[in-house]
Amino acid sequence: MISIPALLTLTFAAGVLVFIIHHTIPILRDVIAITAVAISGYIIWQLSGTTSSVQFSVGTFSFNWGVTQYSQLFALLVAVLSFFALLYSSAFMAKRDRLGYFYMNFLFAIGAMYGIVYSQDLISLFFFWEIMTWSSFMLTIYCCEEAQSVGLKYFVFSAIGAYSILTAIVLIYAGLDSFQLTDVFANFNSLSLGIKITVIVLLIIGFGVKSAMMPLHVWAPDAYEKSPSPFTAIFSGALSKMGIFGIGLVLFKLAAGQGFYPYVQEILAWIGGLTALFATFYAVFQTDAKKLLAYSSIGQLGYIITGLAIGTPLSISAALFLTIMHGIFKSMLFLAVGSVYYRTGTTNMNEISGLIRKMPYTFITVLFGIITVSGVPPLAGFAGKWMLYESLIQSNHYFLVVIIFFASTAAFLYLYRIIFSLFLGQEEKEIENIKEAPLRMVVPMIILSISTLVFGVFPGLLLKPISSVMKYLGDFQHPWETSVLFNNWGNLVDMNTVITSIGVIFLLALIFITIKGYKATRYVTTKDIHTSGEIPTENENLTYAVDFYKPFERALGSVLKPSVDKFFTYFGNLLEESFEHLRYIYTGNGQTYAMYVMVFLLILFMFSELIFNVAL
Amino acid sequence: MVTPNINEKDKLRIREIVENFARKHSLWVLAYGTGCGAIEIPPTMTSRYDAERFGIRGSATPRQADVLLITGYLSTKTLKRVIRTYEQMQAPKYVIGFGSCTINGGMYWDSYNTINALDRYLPVDVYINGCMPRPEAVIQGFIKLQNIIAEGKGNGAEKYQENLEWYRENQKKIIHNWQMPDYNW
């Protein structure tokens, strides 16, 4: 029962089962999905520490699925996030239609992710990669007619990535005559230099599409916005990590030790840094909450790519730590924005404000999410960011430090925007009847928020599995303790002291200011503000939302004018116009095609001696 | 709506002395010029007559201010805004009537649009007469306010709270488009 085929059959079978019975008993559909994922999480937990593997052949292809430390990390992350997302979606999607379709594709995506991390040969990797792309595409276009063009953009880019991976796999097979990962890792050096570089570049492009590396990120903002919120949590939290999984394998198993490895590292680190910077700038000026979070995801993935590319033990710990934390906090934030959408019907930040009194649990989730993303102690984002900065300084990437710090400081801008525009600010009349989200939606969010606090104070809980992953990747070692972070120069940060001092002072100050003048402190509404003695009428707009960061936009000037999205659209239009010219040949007319075939056969017949060396 | 209890009759004597001393040496004046007398405020605050020696400073919002200066005549239109601003200030708060118009109507005693006696609408602590009073007179008025505070008699906010119905009656008689919310402290 505890084996990889059982895991995969469980997830895929649950998907098919839900699709079949979704009309008959609605509650059973939710229960089947959630229990399937829960059991799969249990199976993964039991698999850790073992080296169970399974081989079987179909035709001339032999498949090999096995457990490694690297796969356990990602599989556990996927399982936990999917469990919470499915619990959330049982309440979120309750009144929608075509739910069998939704749950089937959701479970297929989860199963495909399990397949990717557990596959030990290239064919099954590609097979599960395609299933994952296909099912996430189906969910991107789930909501409405306008989502179809967005889904098409996602599919085209994923196809580019998939074909790159396929070409790389074919090149590897041509040179090494085997698909098994262990053979590939051992004998990669025997290929010629040109082939090696091509393979690595193609694989990085292929995996980079999924992890939204610039300039291949243009599908991400629209796709994240249009897909339904519980799936976006998985889309951004877990699916993008599959790209990171692949990039990690490429960098540390294939490219390490080669002569051109420093070049690969430098280029990839700079791509990651610039991704972070520009994605953050784009995020600052968005007006839709989900698109803002999407650009923020792209930025955080840029940090992770930089961390992986630098390659020192400290930076790899930082990158893997940020991977796990990004999965947790991005899911948290997307789930919170989803519950705002569930109650109010919109995620446009210019339209709602002042939800803090109506939806306090959602507010606390977003508050914890914001503090984690910005990297402020004592929550978990600080540990990841600290390790990343220290590793950048100590590995002589000075200007990259400044770019990453720039991106990190600009992140404060959009983080404040999302919490201010949705929750703080004026309380308008439209939000009179809004209640808190239902319990099944609040519980996952609160559990994830508490986990950021726990991992912030005890980063060693995550550093323990990460250190075994680093051993697998290349025998890297870095000292760690349950509550202390170290860097290579011997300086440390002791999170115990930090949380004690913050906690004690916070409590003392809170008690002081609550008790002092307790009876004479009272609450006033947000309409009772200093408006120069005037009394604001009911429909007077006192919300500051539109063009929130106009001064910053003016300061940036024309840095944001060139846009990769416009470039790709222009390129696509160019191709379409040139294809119009091909219409002269491919006329779409059956008789023309028949004439082509006749002409071709005639040529073959007339010149048969020349072509086939045989007289007809 | 809970009325905050701002009558602190059973405080320690030493605490009262220290607090009154602090209050009198740090008066924050709301930067609000209600009438033509406001032209005498900039000379008082700037270099020649330097009111900052006494701790007097300008403040931008009523939430942070202590003293409301009614400088000159008050039209009924301004009176509504002044009342709202006065109610947004935090106790203890003081009102200084500045110029003869606040005492008996001054130059505009028979106008249809201005009020004649400020004392009917807001509790006033100190009057400074003149049209307009010179900066030396203004500073003398502030020193008189400081003496009143030091003696413990600067309780205009309590007076307003206790006689609220009387003040409201007078205010509503003269302000015809009374669309303010109920008293919010």
Next chain:
Amino acid sequence: MDINWLKVLGLIITPIIAFFVGVTYGGLVRNITARIQNRFGPPVYQNFWDIIKLYSKKTSIHHGWMQHLGPVFAITASITSLYFIPVLRDSVLFSNLSFSGDLIFLIYMMVFGSLGMAMGIGQTGNPNSAIGVSRGLSMMVGYEIPFVLALVSIMIQFHTTSLNDLLAVQSKFTDWIIFQSPIAFITGILAFLGMMGYKPFDVPIAPAELASGPVSEFGGKYLALMQTSRSIFTFAKLVLFTDIFLGGAGDFGTLVVKTFLLYMIPVLTGIVNPRFRTEQAIRFFWKWPTALGIIAILIVVW
């Protein structure tokens, strides 16, 4: 568990000393401003009366629990940052928690207070406050860049991120980092001008334009706690810069002299200058201070 009672005493005394010194500096600044403007100005202990008066206000209002928590976040950040900075060199009483954290942790801890305060300000619902916060955050993006450049160049030069190690390097007068890396010092001071919030970079507060900007709805005890936190934070920032660039101090007299001289740089610049607009301020920080910072790093690397 053996508690070092000396350390606990230091933990209690340090914020109190920081409070007194910070508030006195505030009053001193008002006095100096007044003398430059050819008048007498308030006495040096004026800010104490202000804070006591604010604490003794009889009523206070708030717009929600987040506004109630805003000044609490601010003072938590101020005192915690103060704890992780070695106030006096080689002193058991005053080294507090400086062995458990380093410079990068301090940079982030200093932001914690502004973030919490910004949340509190957000709940008041006043559009002036929101504009003030958006300007303040935009300007923070401006001055953090040269600040980080200066600190990174020093961290690379001395191969450490801990403040105690930087203090140990500056044992003699001629070893002060202001002499060893002058360009980093100039970059740091230009960023310090932005951090202190005096003119020409006080556009977030902008009293006459924005009705005192972010704190326009805070009065009574909330404003008092915020002023307390601000005074302690000023002292913490001054001691941080003294420890990095001016060699720290062995006793309180030297510390007061050095921090006062350092404090005069933003104050005197502020008295005689008008105010930049937000984008002018941001662009100022991205031009010359950033260029000087890059030069400082290049000097260390080559």
